[in-house]
Amino acid sequence: MTITVHGQATSSCTARVLTTLFEKEVSDFYLQHVDLASSAHKQPDYLTLQPFGVIPVVQDGDLTLFESRAIIRYLALKYEGQGSPLYGRTPEERAKVEQWLEVESQNFHVAASTIVYQLVSRAKKGLAPEEDVVKATIEKLESILDVYEKQLSKSPFLAGDFFSLADLSHLPRTKSLMKSAKMPHLITSRKHVNDWWQRISTRPSWIKVTEMASGLQK
Amino acid sequence: MTITVHGQATSSCTARVLTTLFEKEVSDFYLQHVDLASSAHKQPDYLTLQPFGVIPVVQDGDLTLFESRAIIRYLALKYEGQGSPLYGRTPEERAKVEQWLEVESQNFHVAASTIVYQLVSRAKKGLAPEEDVVKATIEKLESILDVYEKQLSKSPFLAGDFFSLADLSHLPRTKSLMKSAKMPHLITSRKHVNDWWQRISTRPSWIKVTEMASGLQK
Structure with a gap:
């Protein structure tokens, strides 16, 4: 199932998530650009995904997840068997x-x-x-x-x-x-x-x- | 093996660790009081355990670990099978x-x-x-x-x-x-x-x- 990342590649927190996806050799993801300049992150639709109105948010099937360091932990565990061992081995x-x-x-x-x-x-x-x-x-x-x-x-x-x-x-x-x-x-x-x-x-x-x-x- | 917690029960970060130990029904631990008033946390011996000079630090066998939220994650995983499921079930x-x-x-x-x-x-x-x-x-x-x-x-x-x-x-x-x-x-x-x-x-x-x-x- 395709993972959707709502964010901007220029944002530090989104970059953290994208780097993790590449390290884990996950190619099946889609970056949904959130246009901060037009305050897309403060619109009601977006706030249902991220109630604090910041980027990024990840959607993976039924799971909606925010906070970049929570997302990278989730990805490191989900793809534990592939790519770099980002959580170590013990x-x-x-x-x-x-x-x-x-x-x-x-x-x-x-x-x-x-x-x-x-x-x-x-x-x-x-x-x-x-x-x-x-x-x-x-x-x-x-x-x-x-x-x-x-x-x-x-x-x-x-x-x-x-x-x-x-x-x-x-x-x-x-x-x-x-x-x-x-x-x-x-x-x-x-x-x-x-x-x-x-x-x-x-x-x-x-x-x-x-x-x-x-x-x-x- | 007894876990040693270096800290103070009155400190927020130490309290986080102690609460996790009680939730996990771990009784085999020892609280080594660090006397902040006399700057015990800035002495060379303590700085070999915690280079930033803050509390708490946990020693568990050969592992020395600091940062309270890293310690509580470690304890939640180590004692996954006992006490409250602090990390959930899925x-x-x-x-x-x-x-x-x-x-x-x-x-x-x-x-x-x-x-x-x-x-x-x-x-x-x-x-x-x-x-x-x-x-x-x-x-x-x-x-x-x-x-x-x-x-x-x-x-x-x-x-x-x-x-x-x-x-x-x-x-x-x-x-x-x-x-x-x-x-x-x-x-x-x-x-x-x-x-x-x-x-x-x-x-x-x-x-x-x-x-x-x-x-x-x-």
């Missing part, structure tokens, strides 16, 4: 995947998103960044990435010797931090973090998603 | 548990924690709340709880007809929102949210954890 590996996926969501994502909002989204609205917020958040992110540097000196990926949901979940926001917010040095100045970024951002799944996104932006 | 139920657990973490927790910080933590430091932040965050939380009200009019628990990790994860922060921040009306003014709160906050597991916490506070 209960202990899986626990470590969950741990670093939570670190991404509770720590990295919060800080990186604040920086992107301050330096990119506010500029689009003609607002200056709030300098004290930017400074404090960069310091916070530096300390998070120092922990990553130590962890990635011990293993090639966050949860161990395998590419997992935890690494994957960092891809979209790290890209916008490096490109849109023009802060590549946060990554490139740390040897092991930079090696990890090279390793994960050159995966065919992610290259496909960035191509889908840049096709939309042209 | 892949679809489990997907819905993940969805609402992410809503808790990304939406409810962020807003509720900001309110508790503004009205409780700042007062302890002699600082006044930032009124514009409080107002905007209460509005945000009201809109989140309106979605909960609709969802809970359709099923007794967030993910369906069973108490799950998603409900459980709301317990500590909702308690501090209602008691410490003195905002019970956010819950009690919504019929279905209030019924749900009565249903989940009277579970023996949670009562045990609140008793452990109030024993410490005496």
Whole structure:
């Protein structure tokens, strides 16, 4: 049965879901474009799928599911037997995947998103960044990435010797931090973090998603 | 093998882990008190367990695991065959548990924690709340709880007809929102949210954890 993904390839959360589908070698899916510019995500029909009015939503048969990190967990389990073992191979590996996926969501994502909002989204609205917020958040992110540097000196990926949901979940926001917010040095100045970024951002799944996104932006 | 939980019963994140252990009828665990007042969580020994210097951490044999929502997922799976089915009984139920657990973490927790910080933590430091932040965050939380009200009019628990990790994860922060921040009306003014709160906050597991916490506070 075809999986429908309601979203936009340029959105971080949709990109997380699409990358998982490619990693799992699922080709039977359809991306239903949700036009944020015309507020399609705030219309009654869409709100019956996603009551908070955000993207993405996935429909798989009778199941309607939102929250990108819930969707990628669902896909990793449903397609456990094919593609990359995104949840690891043992209960202990899986626990470590969950741990670093939570670190991404509770720590990295919060800080990186604040920086992107301050330096990119506010500029689009003609607002200056709030300098004290930017400074404090960069310091916070530096300390998070120092922990990553130590962890990635011990293993090639966050949860161990395998590419997992935890690494994957960092891809979209790290890209916008490096490109849109023009802060590549946060990554490139740390040897092991930079090696990890090279390793994960050159995966065919992610290259496909960035191509889908840049096709939309042209 | 005895599970060691490094934390404090009064901490929201530790409480989440202890409630899961009680729901799973795991009695073979030991709570190793981490004295935050003396900065025990910032000492080198502790930082080898939890490099970000926060609580809790769980040790189970050779596995050391942090991030409370990763720990509760691990425990729900490890003890799948005993106690409450906190992850549901089918892949679809489990997907819905993940969805609402992410809503808790990304939406409810962020807003509720900001309110508790503004009205409780700042007062302890002699600082006044930032009124514009409080107002905007209460509005945000009201809109989140309106979605909960609709969802809970359709099923007794967030993910369906069973108490799950998603409900459980709301317990500590909702308690501090209602008691410490003195905002019970956010819950009690919504019929279905209030019924749900009565249903989940009277579970023996949670009562045990609140008793452990109030024993410490005496």
